[in-house]
Amino acid sequence: MNKEEQVILGFRDLYNKIVSLNKDKMEQSLKGHTSSEVHCIEFIEKNVDSNVTKLAESFYMTRGAISKITQKLIKKGIIESYQKSDNKKEIYFRLTEQGKDIYKIHENLHQEFHERDKVVFEQITEEQFDSMLSFVETYSRHLDSEIKKQSIDLTSQ
Structure with missing residues (x-):
């Protein structure tokens, strides 16, 4: 894995x-x-x-x-x-x-x-929090983009 x-x-x-x-x-x-x-x-x-x-x-x-x-x-x-x-x-x-x-x-x-x-x-150190928060924000933005694409795909069908 x-x-x-x-x-x-x-x-x-x-x-x-x-x-x-x-x-x-x-x-x-x-x-x-x-x-x-x-x-x-x-x-x-x-x-x-x-x-x-x-x-x-x-x-x-x-x-x-x-x-x-x-x-x-x-x-x-x-x-x-x-x-x-x-x-x-x-x-x-x-x-x-x-x-x-x-x-x-x-x-x-x-x-x-x-x-x-x-x-x-x-x-948890401040640096560890910053790193985790950065990852969560980046991943969340990606998922938001995918959700938006999916909703656009659904409306165009």
């Missing part, structure tokens, strides 16, 4: 371990909410004037899929939609008090997981 394959498999293995370690606590604390719903809640709280388009772009999902998730969240009383007085066409979302409570639970869990894993990150 070459180093490229080792890196890709290493990332996949790390991701799977994180998900496995966090899964039970997340599910217990956020009962009745899917991962997609919780991540939409997080995005809406952190991004002013969130709408279906911004959510879809952020999660690499279709607007239709995001619409289904946001409609569920509205029915559950977790988010509410609003319009701006100067733009009656666009619909935006914000959290209700119940949504803010779910967001806080999720953030507290992330903080707990961060504390658990802190011991590893404390050992």
